[in-house]
Amino acid sequence: MYALVDGNNFYVSCERAFRASLNGQPVVVLSNNDGCAIARSNEAKALGITMGAPWFEIRHFEESHGLVALSANFELYGDMSDRMMSVVAGLGHRQEVYSIDESFVDLSGIRGDLTERARRVRQRILMWTGIPCGIGIGQTKTLAKLANFIAKTAERKPGSYPEHLAQICNLGGMSAQQQAAVMETTDVGEVWGVGPRIGAQLREAGVKTVQDLVQLDPASVRRRWSVVLERTVRELQGVPCIEMEDEPPPKQEIAYTRSFGSPVTALRDLQEAVTEFASRAAVKLRGQAGHTGRVLVFIRTSPFRTQDKQHSASTTVPLRRPTDDSLAITQAALVGLRAIYQAGHRYAKAGVILLELAPAAEGQQELDFGDPQAARGVTARPRLMQALDLVNNRYGRGTLILGSAGLADERRTWSMKQERRTPRYTTRWEDMPVLRA
């Protein structure tokens, strides 16, 4: 038996934990560049604000309904997530942290009433972190996800499901008839692994509810759709096909991509941005003690500006040997950029992705043909990178940068907009909340 625990409207709940005045208010958290809504309180959902709604389209609710919009404060959310996850761990013996606000818990070997146990853990999470959670329990991870959806929906829309399923829903504790009843009232698109495309195809074929899907023959599903959907159907039927991952597997790629604060046309500006993105990706790479073998760089115009000439291009640049060196990675990214850049476009976004990652310890050695410069490079660079990271950790990001990143802040038209960020309450001394008597 598995549980899935997830924080309700997680980013909004993190903000509310430190600002009680936000309770009961419509609140959204905005993406980078304050572009669109990526988290919504129930009150905001009730206004009809959808996930990903562009800020400029919902902005009028500020005046009319007191909508509060905040810039994303990922440092806060990451720290709150750590706190929540450590409490969730008490639910069972093995835990998989699946995303910033969700974790699976393996409940095998746990005796007693699972629903009651989940209720107590939920209460503890709320008390110790201030984050309200929904908990779903089922025989497989897909069923636990489904149960979690029912728990959240019953909480948010009373009347949609039996009242006792609000917050905590244990599908494993239901009779076959009860299970069938909730599956019949749940749209097939709510199943984990069924997205908009497959959902539409399923409905087209007359498969409208979860109950319809669970009754399909897995082999036919594989033939008509894919092995992925076949696994989903089997999981819904109670056959586990998706393993728990206690340890996060090492990353296969590391990305740093950003939309620009305003459109960029000059190669010079793109070079600055790509330099910064490549350096930031390299820092992440060294953080997991990895090397990269190939660097992908891409640029693209805004698909939303249909009046603009569109251009989207990417290329990957192989490195002479796998490395974690900021300079080598940045040089490769800049070579790639030069190859794909076309003058005359309004570029809206760029990114650097490090591919072919491998543990640094597995790095292949190079024959020394007596080139003193090469030999010195190999030994001196890791120390240079260490020094770079140390200085930037101690004195703040951006204290030491590569020259091609550009020095004049006011020229950086591509920098991100973030106008409504709350304090980093839990990770910066200067931002710590102060109680006044």
Next chain:
DNA sequence: TCTGGGGTCCTAGGACCC
């Protein structure tokens, strides 16, 4: 005027090899 970021997995098709 203004529309996020970071991932994984699967599949089809092309290039190439013997």
Next chain:
DNA sequence: TCTGGGGTCCTAGGACCC
């Protein structure tokens, strides 16, 4: 006139997740 079969590797693109 008639033009195979089996395999690998790589890439791009689609689909999904949060």
